[in-house]
Amino acid sequence: MKQFWIVGLGLLPLVAGCSLFETNPVPPSPALTGVSAQDAAWKDQIKRVRGAEEARFEPLVEAREAVSAALAQQGVNDYDAASLEEAQQALDAAESGWAEVANKRRPNGDKLAAIATDAHRATRLAEIARYAAVREINLEKLVAVNDQLETREQSQPTRQARPVTGDARDLVGQKVVPDQLGEVSFQPGTARMKPASQEIVRQLAGLLERYPSVGVAVFGHTDNVGPSAASLERFVKANPKLEQQAPSQAEKVRAFNLALSAARARTVAQLLVDNGVPARRIGARGFGDTRPVASNDTQAGRQANRRIEAVIVPGPDSPEAQRARAENAGS
Structure with a gap:
């Protein structure tokens, strides 16, 4: 299974440039003081x-x-x-x-x-x-x-869950959240993480600090139940493009769940950044209610579907990512 992940993820410079927080990847133009200095710099x-x-x-x-x-x-x-x-x-x-x-x-x-x-x-x-x-x-x-x-x-x-031990190559492919470190949960209908879950994310940050050659992909998921009618309408009005499409009730709920799951994944990613993990080692995406792992017809099933998954992947400086970049450059 480990080889399966390494082969699949070796295609990814993933987590290199994968971050949602790296909004300004291009260095700003050099700053100079004084009109004459600026003129000279541009003419150079x-x-x-x-x-x-x-x-x-x-x-x-x-x-x-x-x-x-x-x-x-x-x-x-x-x-x-x-x-x-x-x-x-x-x-x-x-x-x-x-x-x-x-x-x-x-x-x-x-x-x-x-x-x-x-x-x-x-x-x-x-x-x-x-x-x-x-x-x-x-x-x-x-x-x-x-x-x-x-x-x-x-x-x-x-x-059986594997313990978070071994070298970096052993870690690649492990779904450390929730399987090893525990579940990350939020206040209902929000991206506000519960205090106990913040400790789990800090443990994940510590794991990434110990293994600097790996990265992490964070996936957010929800059940198929939407928020209250008032909250749903506020969400639609706050998204003019969605409102212009005159969506059905089911489409509104799906759009809300997709946005909520993405916001929760970004919350986890941001807390990792706050705890010292470089943004370039993190990828985050929400899937709403499109990836259920249990039936949404029961309370237990819905609770299982409301989840954050964090999968260890080759980092931007790993041998796999370096090989992928070299292969892409040569193709």
């Missing part, structure tokens, strides 16, 4: 190449490359088309500004600063769009492997 970014029709402005070159990479990234339009569109608009603005000064021997420093600002914005948004697509695709691969593993486990007459 202009590279005049012999034989070329026009000079190169480095921030603009970086923006072009970032947007091109985002456009080529599989799934980017499915997962973050808005950021990609904004990146393209910012790049267009930078291109327009550069066209006005490209052939001038001494371009205006303020104009260059404006171009650089648009270019850095294009780069940042393009990278966000690309990383969002990579993150979601990797999580989908992980979910597929997890579903296969659960099918295998359900076919076994008995299942």
Whole structure:
């Protein structure tokens, strides 16, 4: 079973760039003080190449490359088309500004600063769009492997939890929450974690600290029961796009449960970050009521379906992730 997980998860740079908290993966443009220093800095970014029709402005070159990479990234339009569109608009603005000064021997420093600002914005948004697509695709691969593993486990007459011991390779594939560390639970209908569960998440953070080469994927699940009618309507009104679709009652409940499970997974991830786990080692996703493990017709079944699962996966610096990056770069 361990090999099955390693093969499946070796495809993932997963947890590298998988985090929902890494919202600004592109370093900001360098800050300088003084008008003359700023002008000089931007002019230093202009590279005049012999034989070329026009000079190169480095921030603009970086923006072009970032947007091109985002456009080529599989799934980017499915997962973050808005950021990609904004990146393209910012790049267009930078291109327009550069066209006005490209052939001038001494371009205006303020104009260059404006171009650089648009270019850095294009780069940042393009990278966000690309990383969002990579993150979601990797999580989908992980979910597929997890579903296969659960099918295998359900076919076994008995299942004994393995203790959280051994080396990092032994840990990969273990569902440490709830199987080893215990259940993580929340106040009904909210993403407010119960105090006792916070200690379990801190134990998980300690485990990740002891094994720096691994990461964790956090999955949130709910039963199929929605909140009170008033809470459900508040949720719908707070989401204009959902309200515009005129959803049925069942669709409203499913949307609420999906949002709730995602919020709970993010709460766990954020508490891990608060306890020192680098965000790049964490992935988080909610599935609402789409992955039940028991019947929703009984109270016990519904309680079993309301759960957080935390699965240990190869971390961004693990040999598996490094091999995957090398294979992707060579393909």
